[in-house]
Amino acid sequence: MDRPHVRPRVSLRVPQDPTALAVLLEQRLAANPRLEGRVRQQAVLVWMAPAHRSWWSPCLELAIRPDGEGTRLVGHYSAEPQLMTAMVFATILLGFLALLSGCWSLVQFQNGESPHCSFGTVAALGGVAAIYGMNRVGQRWAMSQMHEVAALLQDLGAVEVDEALAFS
DSSP states (O other): OSSEEEEEEEEEEEESSHHHHHHHHHHHHHOOOOEEEEEEESSEEEEGGGOOOOOOOOEEEEEEETTTTTEEEEEEEEEEEEEHHHHHHHHHHHHHHHHHHHHHHHHHHTTOOTTTTHHHHHHHHHHHHHHHHHHHHHHHHHHHHHHHHHHGTTSSSSSEEHHHHHHH
């Protein structure tokens, strides 16, 4: 892993064709009461069942891609979609505020004034760093559930990348 990703990635190669793999994943989901999910022809979404779900519970999103004589599953783990959306929105908003604050502090500096707006830039960038830090802490808290979700993929095929399992 060359750098920590906001959403840990997973990739594996499976010998079954996509249709047989979709049926197998549906059977595994039905057999595990702690997980819920949807299996479509080209995608798999897996999350914790409501009785076992917490604020930081992971969601696994996988794309099913035909690959030669088998199938490749490529995807990532993330927080609940509502939480991830809020974090992305807050990051974009803080980044925009940092840019505006930086521009205004440059104008203040060019006019010979004290660039007080530069504190806003530092505060906004600190907010972005805090959101990233909260995401990393949340991933640590959700690690045991990430392993439960990853167990759905156990023994399917050759795992090429699973940053969530390497993350623990």
